[in-house]
Amino acid sequence: MNEFMERQVKLTWHEPKASYDVVIVGGGGHGLSTAYHLATRHGITNVAVLERKYIGGGNSGRNTTVIRANYGIPEAVRFYQRSVELYQRLEEETGRWIMHERKGLLWLAHTEAGVRAERARARVNTAFGAETLFVTPGEIKEIAPEVDLTGGGQWPVLGGSYHPQGATARHDRVNWALAEGAMERGVHIHQRTAVTDLLKEGDRVTGVMTDKGPIHAGAVVSAVGGHVTALGRMAGLRLPIRTHPLQAFVTNHYALDFHPIVASMSLLFYASQTARGEMLIGAEIDPQPSYSYRSGHHFLQSCAFRAMTLLPFLRRLRILRQWTGVCDMSPDYSPIMGKTGVENFYITTGWGTWGFKAIPAGGEQMAELIATGETPELIAPFALDRFARDRTLADRGSAGTH
Numbered sequence: 098m099n100e101f102m103e104r105q106v107k108l109t110w111h112e113p114k115a116s117y118d119v120v121i122v123g124g125g126g127h128g129l130s131t132a133y134h135l136a137t138r139h140g141i142t143n144v145a146v147l148e149r150k151y152i153g154g155g156n157s158g159r160n161t162t163v164i165r166a167n168y169g170i171p172e173a174v175r176f177y178q179r180s181v182e183l184y185q186r187l188e189e190e191t192g193r194w195i196m197h198e199r200k201g202l203l204w205l206a207h208t209e210a211g212v213r214a215e216r217a218r219a220r221v222n223t224a225f226g227a228e229t230l231f232v233t234p235g236e237i238k239e240i241a242p243e244v245d246l247t248g249g250g251q252w253p254v255l256g257g258s259y260h261p262q263g264a265t266a267r268h269d270r271v272n273w274a275l276a277e278g279a280m281e282r283g284v285h286i287h288q289r290t291a292v293t294d295l296l297k298e299g300d301r302v303t304g305v306m307t308d309k310g311p312i313h314a315g316a317v318v319s320a321v322g323g324h325v326t327a328l329g330r331m332a333g334l335r336l337p338i339r340t341h342p343l344q345a346f347v348t349n350h351y352a353l354d355f356h357p358i359v360a361s362m363s364l365l366f367y368a369s370q371t372a373r374g375e376m377l378i379g380a381e382i383d384p385q386p387s388y389s390y391r392s393g394h395h396f397l398q399s400c401a402f403r404a405m406t407l408l409p410f411l412r413r414l415r416i417l418r419q420w421t422g423v424c425d426m427s428p429d430y431s432p433i434m435g436k437t438g439v440e441n442f443y444i445t446t447g448w449g450t451w452g453f454k455a456i457p458a459g460g461e462q463m464a465e466l467i468a469t470g471e472t473p474e475l476i477a478p479f480a481l482d483r484f485a486r487d488r489t490l491a492d493r494g495s496a497g498t499h
């Protein structure tokens with residue numbers, strides 16, 4: 098956060114205490130949301146969020162801000178629908194303008210198999226609480242007239258699904274709204290404070306070691322995004338996570354109003370328009386696992402080519418900026434939330450390329466778990482032990498990446 102924003106957003110900084118009831122490692126959306134919900138829903142305010150850089154400096158400030166619940170399996174539809182609904186109320190609840198805008202989301206299908214998949218998605222979504230409709234090419238043209246239904250002569254649009262609640266919100270504002278809301282209730286946030294190890298007594302985690310000294314805690318939550326493997330190792334855990342870079346870019350301003358979010362699962366890109374008029378475009382993860390934040394020309398060339406195939410007007414625009422985040426990819430493309438088997442140590446991870454939309458519900462549910470000691474029903478299927486129990490939640494087709 099720069100100095101200008103620090104003056105606009107009312108954050109009150111404190112010196113770290115020697116101990117807290119709860120220490121949350123990682124000041125991204127999930128860490129901040131967990132702190133916010135601990136304070137607002139459970140009155141637990143003796144909480145510290147430790148962030149090694151600045152809040153929202155990880156993926157929560159680098160994403161393409163798509164919010165949706167059109168997932169492919171019941172457990173995920175229910176969970177993300179809860180988050181979609183919490184996002185719809187977040188401005189009113191926090192009293193902060195997060196620039197939430199309902200846009201509707203189109204997922205385009207270019208093959209018979211794709212059409213079947215989108216029909217099935219519409220049914221599963223409707224059955225488990227998220228509104229999604231199957232749409233014909235004619236209906237797609239009405240929702241997004243800019244789409245070339247011939248797909249450049251190579252990727253004809255045969256149908257798709259339309260998710261009216263698909264939305265976007267300004268990522269920084271989401272982070273700051275949650276941080277302000279938590280801090281004004283007494284939560285401490287410590288930026289530029291890196292956790293370098295965990296404090297343990299036997300198998301129990303009793304706090305964290307930071308680059309500024311030890312902090313004791315009744316519970317420690319790992320919310321460190323793509324860096325979870327290192328933190329997990331400190332607890333003696335080998336997590337089923339691989340970290341992959343994910344890139345995105347924006348163009349200069351597009352004069353016309355491009356209302357919906359448009360995605361193609363065959364061409365692997367999605368596009369929406371920001372409040373400033375830029376076209377914001379994202380795609381699949383880099384194939385090679387790494388922690389590199391470098392952006393590359395290959396991605397730009399290939400992603401821009403695919404996007405222009407369906408949205409030819411993009412040819413007239415210029416690319417202004419590109420950037421990268423590092424994503425915690427789980428093997429089944431579903432998140433991992435909850436207890437770890439290590440006493441007092443909780444994780445929220447596996448958010449991969451899809452965790453911005455989950456920030457409100459993820460934090461709400463993690464806070465309930467920490468406050469009550471009981472895993473809420475909504476996130477029970479996403480527990481870490483599902484891999485050992487052979488109860489994985491395969492949903493790759495909904496992740497928006499391959």
Ligand SMILES: Cc1cc2nc3c(=O)[nH]c(=O)nc-3n(C[C@H](O)[C@H](O)[C@H](O)COP(=O)(O)OP(=O)(O)OC[C@H]3O[C@@H](n4cnc5c(N)ncnc54)[C@H](O)[C@@H]3O)c2cc1C
Nearest residue numbers: 123125127149155156157161163292322422451452453454
């Ligand atoms: C380009 C891109 C586009 C995306 N688009 C979307 C989208 O459209 N919709 C969607 O739902 N999701 C999207 N995502 C995914 C989404 O951004 C993430 O899943 C989500 O932000 C994860 O939040 P988090 O709080 O878990 O992690 P982060 O926001 O990454 O926060 C983790 C924090 O932990 C800190 N940290 C790490 N190690 C330590 C340590 N040892 N000590 C202290 N602090 C530490 C980091 O500095 C970081 O700030 C996208 C991601 C990227 C990169």
